Structure formats: C-alpha cells, structure tokens
Amino acid sequence: MPGTRILIRNGQVIDTEPEPVVLPHTDVLIEDGRIAAVGAGLLSDGATVVDATDRIVLPGFVDTHRHVWQSALRGAAVDVDLGAYLGILARYGPKFGPQDVYTATLAGALECLDSGITTQLDYSHISYSPEHADAAIDALGAAGLRAVYGYGTPVTGGGSLDDVRRIRGERLADDQARVTMAYAPLGPSFAPVEVVAGEWQVADALDLRVTFHVAATPVSPRPISALREAGLLREKILYVHGNTLADDELNLIADSGATASAAPGAEAMLGNNSPVAGRLRRLGVTTGLGVDAVTSAPGDMFSLMRATLLAGQIADDARMTCADVLKMATLDGAAALGLADRTGSLRPGKHADVVLLRLDDINMLSAERDPIAAVVTAAHPHNVDTVLVAGQVVKSGGRLVHADLGRVTRELRETARKVAGR
C-alpha cells in the first residue's frame, strides 16, 4: 500500500534476527507494507497508531509444510499409522472437486492467519486436474497470506509435468509475488530414481524449489545417497521429515546447502519414528517447522512449537531452548523456503508480516518477565489480537477481517459433509 504508514507503539517486541531477543517498550514503524524502523520513541508523523501496550509484537510464523486442502478432513486420521493415513487420503481426496479444493484451501489458509501464521508452504497434493490446481492457487491469493504453492502429486496418482510448466509460465512466474511456486513431487523415497531425475530436470528448467517427504523406505533405504549417486542433490530442495534417515544422510543434506521441514506433531501422531528437528539443527541443516496434516495434528504454530520443544526434551540430542524453537517457527522457516529476504524477522526492509499477542489475557498475565518463553510455552491462537501481512491488517481485535469469512465457514462444512459421504 504505497503511502500508508502504521506505527505499532510501545510493545514488548520480539525480533528473531540474528537470534531471538526481547525489546521492551519498543515501536515498529511500517511504511508502504515494509518494516521501516524498530526502536523506542519513534515519531508517529501522521502514521496510523496501533497501541501495543500489553501486547507482544513479533514476526508472523512460517509454516513450512502443510497440506492445506486437508482442512476439510480435520481429525480424520488420528490413532492410526502412516499407512492408514495415506489410505484415508486415497479414500477422500478423489471426492474433492475444484470448488472443494478452493474452499478447503481458503479455510485452511484463514485458519493459519487466525493463529498468526503469515507464511505457509502449501504442499497441495490434490492436483487431479488443472482446475484443481488453479482452485488452490486462487484460494491462496484470496486468503491474503504469503504462500508458496507446491504443485503436488495426489497419493492416488495424477498430476502432470505439463501442468507444472503451465502454472509456472502463466500463473506463478513472479518469484517476488505474495504467492510463489514450488514443485512437490513424490521424490526418491517413493518413486524410482529415473522418475525423480525426470522431475528434477523440469524443476531445474523452471527454476523451482523442490519439496518432498523423505524417509528410509523399501523403494530407497538411503534416499539422499541415491540422489547423490544420481547427481540429483540440489541447494533448492526442502526435505520434509527424514526421521528414519541416518546422520550421514542428513550430513549430505547439510553439505548440499538444502533445507528441511520438521513436523513433530504429525510425525509423532503417525509413528514416523523419533523426533528429527534437533538432529537436523545439530547437523547444520536450516530447519523450519511444519503443521503438515490437520487430519492428525493441531493446526497452529503454538501447538507445533510446544510439540517441538517437548519432543526435543526426550530426543537423544542437545536440548533446544525456547529461543531455538521460536527461531525455527519464524526466521529459520523463512530461510528454509528461500524467503528470508522478505519475512521471518522484523529487520527493516522486510515485508511487514507482524503478529500482536495479548498480554492481558488470563493465560499471559505476568508473561512480560520472559515473552519468548511465554510465546513458546503458554500462548495459543486465542491470544492473537492483530495480524498484518505485508502491512495489510488481516486480523484485528481478535477477529479475522476477511470479507468472505461467513461464506467460507458455511462452504467448508458443506465440503466436509460431502466428502465424508453424509
């Protein structure tokens, strides 16, 4: 918004770059959708002033791996293992028409904004047709959050490289736009290496980041080594999970300069093996957090940070601090997506993706003594008072301001009933 100035005044500001730090009684000035200054006593000079007394002010959260269309399947895959989860996706996914994909993606994206997630990678493995893919892209645009649309192969097969080329060429060509593109194929754990090589060729030609689930599987017990032997290690890869990979495989990821997404909630619920977030960090892989699947795990970053912190305490690794976890949820997540130049911290020049949490809610009273600890151990989506994406207010006074919220709410319920066969 050219010409607009917003001054967020007198907050308990948490910045995350280079490391999380608390700046008491600090102002954040936003100009033309970007962070202009962070400091005490900034002049309002005609800006719209937002009083942040009794507020924590921090960068928006970054969800690096989420199947957003699954918002219509909440809780559909709990108390089951990964195989049963995939069976549930295979059963319900084909029932989604393009309009259902639009509704579920928009509702899922609004759920993100409501809880302070301002950036997400949508691993959209619901690309049964070009219309399905277009619907997901349209919904991410309509939601108003920062998103990386990951064109994904449905678990029952489908999708096409031609459609990847079409979308890159015609819809998501601009890597500076609010919605950008990645490619989300099956990858080496689930497809033969010759197939992977063909997919990587397309990704290279289109200059797309590639993201996929990775694990030791019967197809490839050592998938990262297999990629190396085939000359397919790349810097622009976002590996997801990797719990069952040995340290030397994770070292190959680190050495290649690629990044990772850990999803401790879904990984624990679906029995992916022991937590991997701490191990990835220890081995030097830039690692963000991912909700992954609301079929099986909570959909907000507070729950996910808690899962990361608690899983880290029992894992056979150096313990992660609250600051470590908050950094994964913000700056490291942005870096994992290749978006650290524009989000993940409050550094001047970045887009103003900002969250205000209420310190005067009953569960946050006295949190001023350590706001970082409070955000990671105590806060929940109800505390999210105000959310801005690139300086645009998308939540204010605890309420989403999206014009279609009522309609989306109705239609999401209809889609959920339809795909469940009721």
Ligand SMILES: [Zn+2]
């Ligand atoms: Zn996933």
